[in-house]
Amino acid sequence: MVNYNLTNRLNILLGISVILFLILWLRLFQLQILESSVYQEKSEANSIRVVEEIPGRGLICDRHGRVIVENRPSYSLSVIPLEASRNPNTFIELARIVNRPVSEIEEQVFQHGRQSYQPVKLARDIDFELLAAGKARALDLAGVSYRFEPKRFYAYSVAPHTLGYIAEISESEKKRFPHKKAGDIVGKSGVEKKYEDMLSGQKGYRYMIVNALGQITGELTDKCIPAQNSGKMYLTIDLDLQLLAEELLEEKRGAIVALDPHNGEILAIASSPKYDPEIFAGVLRSDDWKMLQDDPEVPLLHRATQSGYPAASTFKMVTMTAAIEEGLVDENYVENCQGSYYFGRTYHCFKRDGHGRINPVDAIEQSCDVFFYRLGHMLGVKKLAKYMRIYGFGSKTGIDIQNEVKGNLPDEAYLDKRYGEGQWSKGLAINFAIGQGELLVTPLQLARYCGILATKGKSCTPHVFKEMRHPDGTKINYTSKVTSVDIQLSTFDILREGMLKVIEGENGTAWWLKDERWHIAGKTGTAQNPHGEDHALFIGFAPFDDPVIAVAVVVENAGFGSTHAAPIAVKLMTRYLEICEIPELTKPEETTLKMDRSGDELQ
Amino acid sequence: MNFSNLKEWDRWLLFGTFALIIFGLVVLFTAISGDEEGIPHLFKRQLLWAGIGLVLMIITAAISPRVHFAFAYLFYGLSCLILLGVLIWGDPSKGAARWIGIGGITFQPSEPAKIALVLALARLVSDKKFDPGRFTHLLRIIALTFLPLALVVAQPDLGTSIVFAAVFIFIAIAAGTPFSYLLILVSPILAAIASINMIAMTVFLALFILIAWLLKIRLGLLTLLIVANLGISLATPHLWNQLKPYQKSRLVTFIRPEDDPKGTGYQVIQSKVAVGSGGLTGKGLGDGSQTQLKFLPEQHTDFIFSVVGEELGFVGVTAALALFFLVVVRGIRAAITSKGRYSAIVCAGITSMLTFHIFINIGMTVGLMPVTGLPLPLLSYGGSFLWTVMVSIGLILGIQRRWKEYTP
Known part of the structure; x- marks a missing residue:
């Protein structure tokens, strides 16, 4: 028989109880006093x-x-x-409602873990x-x-x-x-x-x-x-003008930029083909996206700011500016166009039988290539590039639409790089002088260049943002950035007179677009395109004396600028002048005028 | 029997019991106040049960230890029969056949079986011929515990079976079982737990041999024990596979609650958040976001203590623990002052059983113990267990107030 003391054993039980209670109490002390803040945060995350x-x-x-x-x-x-995750029915119900498999939904929901409250x-x-x-x-x-x-x-x-x-x-x-x-x-x-x-x-x-x-x-x-x-x-966009611009480009590939030459406000900026913005309004379906991306017409490309084109004859005012500013020619200079110009090879004028004796103003009016071949030959690449820069080619305009491209400016550095240092012919300048060759410009750059001509030297940063009006009444305005280019007014007078005669002169390349109500100036361009039909170009401004609009139009693979780009530009300009209620020149019987105009239209 | 002489009643024990019941009712009221329909219904039922429990407690206290000494084995036999009956005729619809219905109310027979086991074990070990030093006598206690334990394991009710095992260990200690025997008894359980990995196994064996050497266990027996424990360790993974999925998940979750935040682990995590966020003084009664917004699971039953922790803070839980400790101290004191061995061991067994419940339940709410589904005495909602606890306290009161008498 083992002898033992019952009271001792009972005290041992009491001791065990004390230890167990102490363990609990210390644990509670740990949770509620030492670590309380951690759990308070968790509690809030739970319920708030x-x-x-x-x-x-x-x-x-x-x-x-x-x-x-x-x-x-x-x-x-x-x-x-x-x-x-607490209610398994959720996923079954969700699958039914969203019409997607349960596993796919679970995978997406648990992508950051099951415990997430996010x-x-x-x-x-x-x-x-x-x-x-x-x-x-x-x-x-x-x-x-x-x-x-x-x-x-x-x-x-x-x-x-x-x-x-x-x-x-x-x-x-x-x-x-x-x-x-x-x-x-x-x-x-x-x-x-x-x-x-x-x-x-x-x-x-x-x-x-x-x-x-x-x-x-x-x-x-x-x-x-x-x-x-x-x-x-x-x-800054004018909805009517924008709608018209897009309508005029329908079924065509190309771009239109219309701006206010005094402050750079974009009045219309269109790129065709376009796409329906509703596609992006809700959830973009992947096949819609694929269709847009794979479309050979590249509808997602903003051709007005992201496509570089040869400037063609619209460039000729740059060449003329350079020649006058560099003192090579003045308004009385006369060139005899025999239909071609020879330097190393024969450069043809678009008018094969020649323009005959021709002065700077007429050279612009009639777009005489030979005249500009000579100027280009005299100027050389370096001086031409200088004036390209002055007119803003080869660099971004700084418009508030992202991803604009800067085009291509073929200066000496570029040519050295492309053909090897000094390995390129001086004859390249002859080609550049009429806007062909490696020069690439965006329609937006063309419009700004046209604006500089229109305002006799005001160069503006184009922009589409005009004003933000907050609900509390505060406003944020765009502050226009306007600089003056370093070109004499007399030079602009020659250029502008030539541009006016393009439409109003007897021999102008777009004579048949003359409008009786306002003086409109412009310049046609037809860019040779080795891949197909020529690109049709036109830049213009109106009214001549105090322009409110400058326009650039490029229609890809359309043919002549005078027949495929100029009418579009003129329609846009006249519409805008109507909108702005610019006073008309004379008041002939309006009915006959309209009949004449419609009869003029070649399209 | 002398009801009127209140001086003979343990007023501290009565105070602790009443205070905890009222405490429990108040906390229950706030825990369920979020349920629109639930307030009157659940609260009234618990109030009713507490009232009936009070009557049961007083009646029990009135009964002389001689009476329950005489009927101890009968209670035990009846309890085992009812447990067997539950197994045979019980409704397994809830996945566990634990409940029997008596006239519209359901009852959990494993609850009174806890008392019956205490009484039967107490009677067995208080016998004059019982020699705690003899291993065969120890085997009798084991056999007496094993029958009801096997019956609740079969239900299956893991929680209650652990309570039976704990009652057995505590009574074995009170009965004077040599510590070397206790070590032998406890070692298989530890061996099973240590089988989780090799390091735990090695540490366990080293400690086991050290303690065995200190207790001067004979070499032959020691070898046998080591072999047996190793066998248990190796068999544990196999037995593990025999467990029900929910039992497995509870054990796994206990070790790593973060692994299963939506299941059982969720309960533990939310409970710890509730208790921890209570801080020193709590969020105020009825203002605990974990409780009121139902983040806390089973907040009126198993996790009622988390409500105390969240809404009354460290001050509140300290008060609750103090009241529980008061009950436990008075229970052991009743054991020490009583003149009979049977009476003393009944008090010790019941007190230990309550302590074990308190430790397991509160330990569960603070992430120290696995989620076993054991309720908290006097605080958790539910009739069967409340009555069991109050009858238990009635037994202590009955023994205590006769401390001058020579009881069995």
Whole structure:
């Protein structure tokens, strides 16, 4: 028989109890005193859901306030992974509603882990039936929320290249917009991208109290930060002119740029073929995107700013400027055009039997190649390049539309690089003088160049943004950047007289476009194209004495500039002069005038 | 029997019991106040059960230890029969056949079986012929425990079976079982746990041999034990596969709750968040976001203590622990002051059983113990266990107030 002391054993039991209680108490001390702040944070993360309020995106309208791009309500469907993972029915229901396989949905929702409280956007721009179906099954859809999202609505299907589109932010864009996060919508191109900060408005935040089922049970109203809607953005574009420009380019490939030569405001900027901006308004379907990308006509290319063309004869004012400014010729200089010019080989004038004796003004009017061959020969590449630069070729215009190209300026450095140092013929300048060869210009550069001619030396940075009007009444204006080019006024007088005679002179290359109401000046161009039909070009401004509009038109593979580009430009200019109610020259019987004009049209 | 002489009742124990019941009702009220329909219903039921429990406690206290000493084996036999009946006729619809229905209310027979086991074991080890130093006598206690334990394991009810095992160990300690025997008894359980990996296994064996040497266990026996423990360790992975999926997940989750945040681990994580976020003074009654927004699972039953932690903070849990400790201290004191061995061991067994529940339940809410589904005495919602606890306390009260008498 073992003897033992019962009381001792009972005290041992008491001792064990004391130890167990002490363990619990110390653990509670650890959790509630030492680590309390950690758990307080977790507790808040559990029950307080920060709900973002998406501000209304800014409206985009034309220079007169006509709304071009507005918003339409749209809803996206998001899922909070942790909450959805608690209810397996959620995915089955979601699969039914979104019409996608369960596994695919699970993979997308759990892409950042199952424990995440960060909502994952599953579908954008869901239709109203879907929304209704989802709300009806709310009980089975744990952690599913619907978020208002701006969706663009295009009142007019115009200028898609310039306006750009909006879509979900990409990884790389997050650096540019540090206050935005995954799932947010940002401008992806054009004005939408350039002026994202102005158009997006200020996000608001609401602090909702949610229960374990993800149901909202209340709100911390004192912490709420309301969203600030963006306002109305005025572009410099004139909607009527833009619509006309796009209509005139229909079924053609090419671009039109019309601007106010005094301040660089773009009045119309069109690129054809275009695409329907609605494609990008909601969720871009991958086959739509593929179709746009694979289209041989390249509709996504903004030809006005991203395509380089030979300037052809529209370039001749540059050559003339150089020759006069360098003192090689004056207004009385006379060249005898026999239809060709010889230097190493024969350079033909487009008029094979020659223009005969011809002065600078007439040389522009009739676009005499031989005249300019000689000038180019005399000037050489270096001096020609200098004046190309003065007129802004070979560098970006600085327009507020992204990804513009600078074209190509064939100066000595370029030619050295291309042909080897000194390995190129001096005869290249002869070709450059009539706008052929390696020189490539964008329609936008052409329009600005035309503006410089129109204003006798004002060089403006072109822009499409005019004014931002915020809801609180504040305004942001574009400050025009205008500089003067270093060319004498007398030189401009010669150039401009020549350009006026292109339309109004007896022998002008576009004589048949003469308008009785206003003096219009311009210059035709026909760019030889080894790959097919010539490109038709035209630059022009009006009215002659105090121009309000300068235009550049390029129509690819169309043929002569005088017949395929000039009529477009003249129609645009006269429409704009009508819009601006520019006083007409004389008041002949209007009916006969209109009949004459229609009879003149060759198309 | 002398009801009127209140001086003879342990007023500290009564105070602790009443305070905890009221505490529990208050916390229960706030825990379920989020449910629109639930407040009157659940609260009224618990109030009713507490009332009935009070009556049961007083009646039990009135019964002389001689009576339950006499009927101890009968209670035990009846309990085992009912447990067997539950197994045979029980409704396994909930995945576990634990409940029997008596006239519209359901009852969990494994709860009173805890008392029956304590009484039967106490009677066995308090017998004059019982020699704790003889291994064969120890085997009798084991046999007596094993029958009900096997019956609840078959239900299957892991939590209650652990309580039975704990009651057995505590009573074995009180009965004077030599520590070397206790080591032999406990070592297989530790061997099973240590089988998780090789390092744990090595540490366990080293410690086992060291303690065995200190306790001067004979070499032959020691060798046998080591072989047996190794065998258990090797068999554990096989037995593991025999467990129900939910039992496996509970054990796995206990070790790594973050692995399964949506299942059992979710309960532990949310409970720790609730308790931890309570801080020193708590968020205030009815203002605990974890509780009121239902992040806390089973907050009126198994996780009621998390509500205390969140809404009343460290101050509140310290108060609750102090009240529990008061009950435990008075229980052991009743054991020490009683004149009979049977009475002393009944008090010690019941107190230990309560302590074990408290430790396992609170340990679970703070992430120290696995989620076993053991309720918290006097605080958790539920009738069967509340009555069991109150009858248990009634037994202690009954023994304590007769401390001058010569009871068995």
